[in-house]
Amino acid sequence: MSEKQKTIGVIGLGLIGGSMAIDLKRRGFAGQVLGVENDPVSAQAAQTIGLVDQVVPYEECVERADILVVAVPVGTAVKLVCDILDRFHSGAEAFSFAEKKADASENASAPAWKDKVVIDVCSTKEQICQATHYHPCRKQFVSTHPMAGTEYSGPWAAMPGLFDGRACIFANSEESSPKAVKLIEELYATLNMRPIRMDAAQHDVHTAYVSHISHVTSFALALTVLDKEKDEKHIFDLASGGFSSTVRLAKSNADMWVPILTQNRDNVLHVMDTYIDKMKAFRDAVADYDEDRVRSLIEEANKIKKIIR
């Protein structure tokens, strides 16, 4: 193991945590990847697939890892990051007490508590940044959002290359120590991600528009069509590629999305209300047989061409 290689502890071996584990190990950033997974089926799967070198208990992971990656749903992540920072704090205090008593070199194999870093990979940033803001070890926390994913979840969904070429948000990174930020920038550079620094509140507004609302519109579309399917069994014979791509996100996992939508409630609500207004404008134009209004709405929407490929 080279001096530069780190021990990474991934807490939550799902799509994001699992995919990070794969590439950080393969690409040599991690000498060793430890995993923590509460769900016994997922833990077994992660070991069978070989996502991590070792599945270990949470406490052991926090103790042994240089970098802890908290990759669990956002509600749990807030609690976990705080708990890990607490452990950094008491670990460092115990260490400085022990230092006075005995030779510190006894502990030389485990990383020093004050050098450890914890990151989260949550889709909402404001709440986790608020919850940690006054923590005495706040500088050891780097709040990130790697903007990548699929509609699938669990260790089975993890894959190499998931993050390549995508953006990674660093939220409120001025609250972290420059050394910690630099280390985590190296981690994401290994994943070929493009770093963007952003205010946590701003991040949550933007993701409400370009990610969260897309999921809600897909959920609503699935609900609409499934409702009809109760009467018309063969309705999906006609489903085209367009339908599949629009409804794809409706497969997304409730454990992940319930806390995102409730944590980002105010922003999401604002976007949903705008969306419902646009939908009603469309509806009324169609209801009135007003071809000119329908045309101008479509032509306005077509401007999205300039923005996405």
Place this chain on the structure above:
Amino acid sequence: MSEKQKTIGVIGLGLIGGSMAIDLKRRGFAGQVLGVENDPVSAQAAQTIGLVDQVVPYEECVERADILVVAVPVGTAVKLVCDILDRFHSGAEAFSFAEKKADASENASAPAWKDKVVIDVCSTKEQICQATHYHPCRKQFVSTHPMAGTEYSGPWAAMPGLFDGRACIFANSEESSPKAVKLIEELYATLNMRPIRMDAAQHDVHTAYVSHISHVTSFALALTVLDKEKDEKHIFDLASGGFSSTVRLAKSNADMWVPILTQNRDNVLHVMDTYIDKMKAFRDAVADYDEDRVRSLIEEANKIKKIIR
């Protein structure tokens, strides 16, 4: 040219017409493909790309082709199919009058009017079937909807293999002559399409659910996000793959979609209203911080997994 090969006249050299022209010629069903295109830029492009053997005036195309494919937006298609059937009718009458006067073999190189077939490829079926229902040449019309496409349009968007493996609806095919239906089944077999016979009204209900509403939700999503972009220039830096796939259909062409949405108004309106109700249920659950209701809506929507890949 083998005896079996047909002269195909494609009216409207866009995505659908152009893609049919390519594969019908390549795969040997068509000996010759004639094209009609009103827009001079598209006509020039179709010739430059080589989509068809020859771009000809409309009247000449109707005269020379064995099979006419009307591939224009649905409003225009209704008028064109009726006009072509009128020409079949007067051509056959003039021919039977001429037969009495002179040797019919003079006309042997052009296909007999009574053997010609016209098809449409429209996304709505009820109006075109109603408009042609009492036409004396109704049997020479086969109303079809090949369920394939992309969000792009024009001759530049045409591509080989577009239809392979997809479904093709034959609407009210009992009103067409069995011989005409058999011929058009062979045409779509060449395109590797799976034929489904369906009542025109039923078709329009189904497509409202599995195609038209997807487009409307994408248009509304694009409008929502573009609205926000006016204040926040960098909002699209964060757009993920999920957003792109959900908003993709918002690039779709107004010329095509305005008549679809107004022709299928009643069905589309019904689906939009159901959709707005589902969206509001979601909105209210989020507004109330009601995690249980948000969860049960998402889990209900997840059932779409059983239906689409």
